[in-house]
């Protein structure tokens with residue numbers, strides 16, 4: 001368990017982390033979301049005692065990082081995968097870490113196997129691709145078989161197979177009862193991986209909730225209907241106490257009623273339906289809506305995310321979690337072009 005209490009960080013005048021209080025619990029993957037510069041990395045660094053808080057505290061299973069006897073056995077982290085001595089082989093890099101943390105040598109081969117780097121274990125890591133570097137960083141995090149794992153942007157540079165692998169790895173680690181705390185810019189990926197979310201904006205806590213509740217609270221769900229008799233359908237819906245709106249694509253949209261009930265109603269009145277589809281906003285839309293006011297860096301020539309959220313409200317995505325933000329919104333702004341770090 002990771003417990004933050006009133007955690008605050010100033011860099012000079014700049015308030016990077018603003019009085020954060022939340023608990024990351026074991027057993028589920030907790031996603032850590034926030035726009036660029038919102039303080040995610042700073043928070044993670046303070047958990048690992050790599051940065052001193054200006055105020056507040058962090059406890060790892062009840063103790064401060066400095067009180068941990070063998071820190072790697074308590075908490076494993078991937079913060080910056082490039083922070084590896086490039087002249088060393090993957091094996092030697094992990095062996096040094098193991099030896100300085102009282103971890104048996106045999107564990108090195110085990111984690112290399114877990115991350116799929118056994119065949120290049122004796123190669124110098126400076127020749128590694130971005131994805132291989134990420135895997136090596138993940139191997140280091142897993143080395144001490146810790147109860148707590150933190151990953152900052154773990155899927156950066158990974159290919160689809162690698163992304164699939166880390167998603168399953170994080171879920172497995174959580175299912176084993178570990179605490180898994182992961183930041184990512186990839187909303188669709190986060191929607192597939194995390195069960196719980198902590199969202200920050202400009203250093204402040206915006207949400208600490210389950211994924212399902214976050215999406216439900218910050219987005220609009222409705223059922224879209226299409227019929228060759230739209231006016232009669234709207235009259236029937238209205239008479240049944242289900243006011244309908246016409247969506248931007250001409251579909252009839254009804255909130256707060258199950259699709260099955262609407263289908264039955266249409267059948268009772270012998271109205272043909274060409275579409276009857278429940279619409280759920282994506283995590284990305286919900287995120288854009290919540291953080292619209294907290295985005296610090298805006299790409300030139302793009303609409304503010306607030307505008308995107310508004311548009312998303314008028315036309316929620318066609319779909320599933322992690323689905324595309326509707327065309328014409330600034331949804332793409334929460335993507336690669338916005339990253340400071342790249343990749």
Ligand SMILES: Nc1ncnc2c1ncn2[C@@H]1O[C@H](COP(=O)(O)OP(=O)(O)OP(=O)(O)O)[C@@H](O)[C@H]1O
Nearest residue numbers: 011016034035036037038039040041042043340341
């Ligand atoms: N060492 C530092 N010195 C001064 N300011 C810093 C330092 N590190 C971070 N900051 C500032 O603190 C704020 C939070 O940065 P941080 O890197 O924690 O955000 P982030 O949410 O991880 O961003 P990103 O998603 O872009 O990685 C930013 O405004 C950043 O410019």
